[in-house]
Amino acid sequence: MANILILGAGVMGTALAVPASDNGHAVVLAGTPLDDAVVAHMQASGGTHPKLDAPLPGTVRVIADAEMTAQDTDRADLIVVGVSSPGIAWAVDRLNGLLRRETTVAFVTKGLDRKDGAVVTFAETVPERVSRLGTFIGIGGPCIARELALRLPTASVYAARDKADAERAATLFRTPYYRLAASDDLTGVEACAALKNFFAIGVSAMQTRYPDARRADGQSKNPTAAAFTQAVHEMATLCERIGGARSTAFDLAGLGDLHVTVGGGRNSRLGHSLGRDRTVEEAMAQDLANETVEGIDTARVVASLLGAVRLQANGRDAVEFPLAQAIIDAVLGNALFDFDFEDLPTPANAS
């Protein structure tokens, strides 16, 4: 039995308590200050998160931010940071205040960052911000939290610089319904987990851009399948530029997570609006009022990665990343989404 401390009682942090607890580990789930109401609800309701359908196993201890002490971190064999990207500063502060020895920390939080002029992942910037962070574990792959909490079959990948560390962490969480691969491409897993939000906007836009009234879901299929393929290839090249392995984009953290992100969630809903010829400003004012769309932040970083930021589509220049460029033009330039297949390169079949 191990002791696992999860920081953040959002849906993903909470869902990870299920396999950890099913494996017989002692799990403490600590909310952020923003989670106080959720924590109170869970404490009063026998562990049912308001956005999840199933209660947590009774062995999970749910506490509010104010209740968490250094004893909780002292005991922890592994800490999970389960906050979304705006919460990373809170997690860094809390870890710096509480950690009294080097501890392994697994991050669900994803985002791209800049460091010394280069685009990097949290795996390159967070460790130096947390003084006693032992091993950094990145968690990627196609996982909707609600489905994991329901114990539906889910596959994910745990990554660390040393694959043995990744496998050690994965062993704590792996169950018959939560199948975990281990990878030493930490940067690649982190990069793909952030990039998939960005590309999901573009692929989802193709789902609504060419409607097909003869299908139950109203969507044509050829444009989306082509855009999905193009997205995976552009993600592979960008992953490589960030320092990850191409192959990671062709596995769970890349095409797998992109698959699950298209058609569900806020990035996809933004894409669906763009596909219906709304601008990003219109979409954010209407369908997505008061919501954070992580793929928009990623778009800013991808734009700097591409070098030439064309904020408006001005003519049909040959571009190396036609789908990324179309997303950037729409999301940062507030232009209509226009992914023209004439911009597709005539590529070799090599991936």
Added chain:
Amino acid sequence: MANILILGAGVMGTALAVPASDNGHAVVLAGTPLDDAVVAHMQASGGTHPKLDAPLPGTVRVIADAEMTAQDTDRADLIVVGVSSPGIAWAVDRLNGLLRRETTVAFVTKGLDRKDGAVVTFAETVPERVSRLGTFIGIGGPCIARELALRLPTASVYAARDKADAERAATLFRTPYYRLAASDDLTGVEACAALKNFFAIGVSAMQTRYPDARRADGQSKNPTAAAFTQAVHEMATLCERIGGARSTAFDLAGLGDLHVTVGGGRNSRLGHSLGRDRTVEEAMAQDLANETVEGIDTARVVASLLGAVRLQANGRDAVEFPLAQAIIDAVLGNALFDFDFEDLPTPANAS
């Protein structure tokens, strides 16, 4: 302007007449004997195929099998074989009877075959059966014929042993809405095009096996995304065993075509039935009565490729191809579909 002869007035053969004709080529669309009623309908209706929503351009000449002569093949710069796999024998006979000089032939028809004990594609067996077949072109990628005929954005790949031949053929068909890559991995494109029908059965089964009443489409997402990723990787390894390149499975003919095939068509409908705990016999007697499901034929060949054909799931042996094995057990063994995530390997992140 080139002369293009299309053999087979099925949906795909007919749809290919649209971009060819839009490019200004003279197109003759010749039905098989089974297409006589379709040809009569098209001749009477100004070129509207009963299963397509748009009429053909008026310049396309539609003729019945009996009207086709050696003059048509003499004139053709390129012939397209657009029949489904059961029609390949007819196409071979007709080509042998009509061809008076070496001619390039592009094949939409896909299937796996056996030759000297090995599993091969039509690219390895058809050329020696057609005495004047010049260059063999394989066409792959995510393309629903009805959508191509409607000129919706579609990407595909044309393959030949020599990439310049593939590019020459692609040039005849490439339009702003029909974007074509060229590949020299003919065997890989042919292998993936056949394998995707088989794997679409398994991925589609996961769409119905774990329903989610809270979604509009009633489907959970984690199990399908994991199965999709697993399918692409198993397809890559099988593609390699057949003599193709792994990378082809990660491109349009592989993951792209799998994407479009899951959720539409007969292979997918069989998968949906299997996911609802029907046996293949029940599915073929009910949902798919009197229909041909190409993935079932492919399952027989894949079973021989895997070496050990376990027609019944007897225990949880470690298997290299857990998804392929689950499909084979269900489709050839008439067992309930049982793709247990416990059978997933804990793979490296390499593709």
